[in-house]
Amino acid sequence: MLKIIATLALGAVFGVQASQAQVADSALIEADSSSVSEHRIRVNGERIRYRAEVGTQPVYDDSGHPTATLFYTYYQRTDVGDDPNRPLLISFNGGPGSASVWMHVAYTGPKVLNIDEEGYPVQPYGVQENPFSVLDVADIVFVNPVNTGFSRVLPSADGTMPSRDEQQAMFFGVNEDISYLAGWVETFVTRKDRWRSPKFLIGESYGTTRVSGLALALQNNEWMYLNGVILVSPTDIGIERNGPVEVANRLPYFAATAWYHNQLDERYQGLGLLEFLEEVEEYAVNEYLPAVAKGAFLGADERARVAAQVAAYSGLSELEVQRNNLDIANSVFWKSLLRDEGFTVGRLDSRYKGIDRRLAGDRPDYWAELTSWLHSFTPAINYYLREELGYQTNVKYNMFGPVHPWNREGNQAGEDLRQAMAQNPYLNVLIQSGYYDGATNYFDAKYTMWQLDPSGRMRDRMSFAGYESGHMMYLRREDLERSNEDLRQFILNSLPAPGEAAKYD
Structure with a gap:
């Protein structure tokens, strides 16, 4: 196996002085390695066997030299034989700079966190079986992009680490990221003999x-070509x-959060969430959006x-x-909604409450939900x-890795997806x-679907599914079951008939 020293001292990579911990994280990393174990689990009421790899x-450049190595976890059901129709689900998290940990041990994988129902x-921290995993219908690979998880940049052919600018040009940008990951996925599919499999991407x-x-x-x-x-x-x-549009699209999310925290008059608080949101969505599009568009020329009575x-x-x-000219920033809402009760609400999941040093201000001191999640x-x-x-390494697992500055120029991912769908009648979203x-927020997601x-x-x-939880909707036990079932049915329904x-036509 190719063993390469991946120099992770951030002073060399990002032009800043490295801490002792960062220097200690410089370690031998196997650029091409695997460890395999066999397991059993009951999923969707069925006892199944699977292999975890x-x-x-490596990521290879045009000359065949490895420029980085990506850490992955691959789950393959082993009691179904060699079925060419067995789907493969390729999973990515975001950030940019986030490891694959979130969906891996909280959503689709065979194990999920030890957490409560919400x-x-x-404690004790750890994992338990995920009885709702989609492993019954699809094999899954969780991929960690460069500098996340155990994935790392590798030295150049001359043995030196690429400069910060060179690394950014190779990996750290919207289109750079897509380019090298496409090559990595092709290599993985080839190595694992999955070319015939229906393929799905989840991000x-x-x-x-x-x-x-x-x-x-x-x-x-x-x-x-993909199926979904x-x-x-x-x-x-x-x-x-x-x-x-950005201003108006926030209102349904504000309304959902206020409803959850019982901050509304009984007229609205007494409605079911979805019934209430239907009313708010109609108002946001048909009345709030035009009013905000009029700006300073909105009449005083209409403004009121x-x-x-x-x-x-x-x-x-x-x-x-x-006071906010009808334009409520997210940060103002998070700080203000529960101010009289002495709390802030979370950004990624506004069910979570935080406590700030001062009740005054227009932005929370910290994100209560993120600190909670990092606990577990x-x-x-x-x-x-x-x-x-059984994966043994001295390399630090980067929950969030050093990938910035991130080049966001030329982002046309939505148009790329539209074109991919147009070219491929099998492809569903x-x-x-x-x-x-x-x-x-969920209404932005609906808007994206409308405009795609x-x-x-x-x-x-194209289809949309909403859940009574936050950014990681699968953390709530009820939504863990629902979201996996929605995903399961999407996969099965996206497979063409014989x-x-x-x-x-």
Whole structure:
């Protein structure tokens, strides 16, 4: 096996002085390695056998030299024989700079965190069986992009580490990321003999930009066609929603969060969440958006009416809405909604409450949900990979890795996905969002779906599913079951019938 010293001292890589911990993280890493173990689990009521392969696989440049090595975990069901129709689900998280840990040990994988029914951490930290995993219907590979998890940049052919600018040009940007990952996926599929398999990409948060772009890159550069793309808590994927659209699209999320925290009048609090949100969505598109678009030329009476209604839906005061010129920033909402009770609400999951140094201000001191999640995810993934799956390394597992500055120029991932769908009649898209996600709110996700194909010719191949939780909607036990089942049915329904050709009638 190729063993290469991956120099991780950030002073060499990013031009800053490295800490002792960062220097200690410079270690021998096997650029091409694997460790395999056999397991059993009961999934969806069925006892199944599966193989877990944990390892690294290089990224190669045009001359065949390894420029980085990516850490992956590959789960393959072993009691179904050699079935060419067995789907392969390729999973990415986001950030950019995030490891694959989140969906790996909390959503689709065979093991999930030890957490309570609502997703809050409990000790002892660790993992338990996931009875809802989609491993019964699809094999899964979780991929860690460069500098996340145990994935690392490797020395150049002359033995020196690439400079910061050289690394960015190779890995750290919207299109750079898509380009090298497409090549890595092709190598993986070839090595694992999965060319005949129906293939699906799933990405969460920034991972939705990644998989949207990969859909076209795999088709056009690797000649690999997909059956489905799943966008979990999607970003804008390059589809603009600035100005009044951005302002109006926040309101349904504000309303959902206020409803959850019982901050509304009984008229709204007494409604079911989905019934309430249907009303707010209609208002946001048909009245709030045009009002914000009028700006300073909105009449005083109409301005007062809009402020009153936005306040009624959001749980904020009319004065707060007026003082912000009808444009409530997310940070103001997170700080203000529960101010009188002494709490802030979370960004990625607004069910979570935080406590700030001062009640005053327009931004929370910290994100209560993220600190809560890191409680349980960090020890769980380190324990699970090393002790249950047997992957031994002295390299630090980067929950969030050094990938910045990230080149965001040329982001047309949404258009890439549209074109991939147009070229491939088999390709379907599922969007999954949590109603209490303030980072990538669910109504923005709906808007992205509406704008993805302006022609409307492919709308029957796109679907949306919402959940009563946040950015990682699968942390709530009820939504873990629902989201996996929605994903399971999407995979099965995206498989063509025997003899069904990929063509437009």
